[in-house]
Amino acid sequence: MPEPEAIKPTIERPFWLSVLRWMVWLAMLVMVIAFASRSHGGAFIYQNF
Amino acid sequence: MNEQLSPIFYCVVALAAILSFAASESRRQAVLLIASLAAGVIFYPLWLAVLFVVALAAVFPLARLFETRRFSAAVLWISVLAMTATLFAARSEVFAQFWSASTQKIHRIGTNVSPAALIGTSYFVLRALALWFDAAKGKSGTVALPRVLTYLFFFPTFVSGPIDRYARFQQDVATSRPVNFNTVDEALWRGVLGLFKKVVLADTLIELCLPPGAEFLPRLNAMSTGQTWLAFYAYAARIYLDFSGYSDVAIAVAMLLGVRVPENFNLPYLARNITDFWKRWHISLSEWLRDYVFLPLGVNFSRGIFKGKSLAAGCAAALIAFALCGLWHGLALNFLIWGLMHGVWVFAHKLYSDTGKRSFPGWLTWSRGNPAATALAIALTFHGVAFTWIWFSAPDVHAAVAMISKMLTVSK
Numbered sequence: 001m002p003e004p005e006a007i008k009p010t011i012e013r014p015f016w017l018s019v020l021r022w023m024v025w026l027a028m029l030v031m032v033i034a035f036a037s038r039s040h041g042g043a044f045i046y047q048n049f
Numbered sequence: 050m051n052e053q054l055s056p057i058f059y060c061v062v063a064l065a066a067i068l069s070f071a072a073s074e075s076r077r078q079a080v081l082l083i084a085s086l087a088a089g090v091i092f093y094p095l096w097l098a099v100l101f102v103v104a105l106a107a108v109f110p111l112a113r114l115f116e117t118r119r120f121s122a123a124v125l126w127i128s129v130l131a132m133t134a135t136l137f138a139a140r141s142e143v144f145a146q147f148w149s150a151s152t153q154k155i156h157r158i159g160t161n162v163s164p165a166a167l168i169g170t171s172y173f174v175l176r177a178l179a180l181w182f183d184a185a186k187g188k189s190g191t192v193a194l195p196r197v198l199t200y201l202f203f204f205p206t207f208v209s210g211p212i213d214r215y216a217r218f219q220q221d222v223a224t225s226r227p228v229n230f231n232t233v234d235e236a237l238w239r240g241v242l243g244l245f246k247k248v249v250l251a252d253t254l255i256e257l258c259l260p261p262g263a264e265f266l267p268r269l270n271a272m273s274t275g276q277t278w279l280a281f282y283a284y285a286a287r288i289y290l291d292f293s294g295y296s297d298v299a300i301a302v303a304m305l306l307g308v309r310v311p312e313n314f315n316l317p318y319l320a321r322n323i324t325d326f327w328k329r330w331h332i333s334l335s336e337w338l339r340d341y342v343f344l345p346l347g348v349n350f351s352r353g354i355f356k357g358k359s360l361a362a363g364c365a366a367a368l369i370a371f372a373l374c375g376l377w378h379g380l381a382l383n384f385l386i387w388g389l390m391h392g393v394w395v396f397a398h399k400l401y402s403d404t405g406k407r408s409f410p411g412w413l414t415w416s417r418g419n420p421a422a423t424a425l426a427i428a429l430t431f432h433g434v435a436f437t438w439i440w441f442s443a444p445d446v447h448a449a450v451a452m453i454s455k456m457l458t459v460s461k
Contacts, residue, residue, distance in 0.1 A: 025238060028245040035249045036054060042255060043051050044247065044295045045288055046209040049171050049378050 088204035115184040205302035211333040243297025251290035257283035285435040343370040387440040
């Protein structure tokens with residue numbers, strides 16, 4: 001009997017979709033760095049509990 | 050202190066990930082423990098020392114005792130009550146003043162350490178209690194000091210969860226789980242998405258929300274009805290983005306260290322009813338309360354004081370579990386009201402669901418399959434939950450009532 005992992009179908013992501021995905025990731029990272037310097041960003045709400 | 054937003058935190062993560070990847074299975078435990086203590090020493094050294102003493106002096110020895118299963122139930126319950134009482138005492142104003150005075154003395158002798166108190170304490174207590182209960186039931190596996198310390202202080206989830214279980218956590222640490230390209234890909238996406246939710250979205254919404262503490266009422270008084278409604282929706286969005294963002298980062302970092310911690314959120318604002326909401330919101334806490342408070346209490350009540358009255362037993366267990374859930378967030382009346390509202394709502398939904406199954410099954414089947422009825426159920430659940438957030442975000446009952454009054458009166 002094959003292992004469950006082995007019979008699990010793998011979906012290949014098209015190359016253009018991978019490029020788009022990482023561009024979105026990069027855009028999010030740039031925004032995180034830009035917004036992180038704001039003074040009013042607070043602590044995580046649940047850090048106080 | 051936001052260690053998840055500090056570059057130093059990610060240096061510790063990168064170093065720990067490389068060492069954990071390179072280490073043999075037997076040494077991974079040591080790598081994760083040293084990395085966790087190092088992160089604690091960097092970000093919350095004094096409080097880490099306090100919790101470390103508690104872990105060594107109480108959590109571990111008692112877990113070993115409960116593991117043997119040769120103890121009286123009274124010892125377990127006294128230990129649980131003492132741990133819970135310690136958590137509530139540590140939240141008190143008296144302790145805050147004592148801690149502030151003590152850390153000031155340490156500052157005067159020239160050290161530059163963070164005075165942050167209580168960091169991660171609520172979650173530390175929940176992990177410790179879960180370990181004790183599991184050990185007492187024989188579900189914990191081997192209780193050993195390095196394992197217990199790694200479980201209690203695992204730095205990605207130390208501050209605010211997700212709350213893992215000792216046996217499941219140890220399985221991940223002990224089993225070689227190779228960190229491959231797919232893991233890194235998933236972790237990088239999840240981590241940056243989490244930071245995006247917190248830093249870009251949630252922190253932007255702060256502008257629209259009412260501020261915490263003493264500034265809440267003055268700002269509310271200066272707001273129009275429309276602005277108050279906007280603050281109502283903004284807080285509901287913010288608390289989700291803030292906490293699920295934190296959880297995403299914690300899960301991503303743990304993933305890089307070869308540990309798959311439990312999920313904490315699953316699109317909670319798409320819940321069709323309040324029971325569904327609690328299966329999607331802060332999942333690791335709701336499962337903790339279900340396993341260690343609601344189910345044991347329900348069983349005890351239905352065999353004891355509510356014998357033959359399973360509905361009353363379920364109602365009492367739900368109210369106590371949600372009251373404790375509220376008080377766990379803070380020892381204040383508004384948190385208790387928040388918890389009880391959820392307890393009453395969950396019980397009312399259970400009644401509706403049970404009665405529906407018996408008396409009008411056709412209606413329930415129709416409403417579940419109808420898109421308009423589903424949309425209405427989602428909207429009603431969301432607004433109900435957002436209403437309870439008023440009690441959660443307001444500094445006290447008076448402020449919560451003032452916000453509700455403002456929302457119900459027309460003012461410019």
